[in-house]
Amino acid sequence: MLAKTAMIIDDDEDLGRLLIPMLEARKILTLPVYSLxxxxxxxxxxxxxxxxxxxxxxxxxxxxxxxxxxxxxEEIKIIMMTADSAKWIEEKAKEEGVNYFLRKPFNMETINTVLDKLNLA
Structure with a gap:
């Protein structure tokens, strides 16, 4: 079975520091990336x-x-995250095919729920 992997694309290094331990506890290899x-x-x-x-x-x-x-x-699952409250962003993200859209700040329980729904246990 191939290892599950995650890429965190965010210019805020703090988010990676929060997500990486949680993802690694789920045996998901994680790569933080800081620019598009x-x-x-x-x-x-x-x-x-x-x-x-x-x-x-x-x-x-x-x-x-x-x-x-x-x-x-096309098989890559996408979890979009933003602190921007503009409604059009969520609508466009869903049109573009993201699997989940989260507004910052969010808690780790929310991330765990999303990962469970994506079958990334």
């Missing part, structure tokens, strides 16, 4: 099981990066 450019590079040769994707980056919006993820591999 870096994520694009990794996606050229790495196909994670799940991606945690923030929306706001200095070089652009994560929501516009969803298509790149699907082009790399």
């Amino acid at each position: 450019h870096e994520a694009e590079e990794y996606l050229s040769y790495m196909k994670p099981t799940v991606i945690f994707l923030d929306n706001s980056f200095p070089e652009g919006l994560g929501i516009n990066f969803i298509r790149n993820i699907h082009l790399a591999d």
Whole structure:
């Protein structure tokens, strides 16, 4: 059986520090990535099981990066995360095919519930 893997794409290093121990406790190998450019590079040769994707980056919006993820591999599960309260972001994210949309701040119980629903136990 192949190992489950996660990529955390967020320019906030603190989020990775919170998520990595929880994901590793579930035996999910985790790679934190801090820019969309870096994520694009990794996606050229790495196909994670799940991606945690923030929306706001200095070089652009994560929501516009969803298509790149699907082009790399349509099977990658996407959990979109944002502190932005604009309703259009959630609507567009769902149109683009994200599996779950979370507004920051969220708690670890919410993440665990989402991972359970994605069968990433």
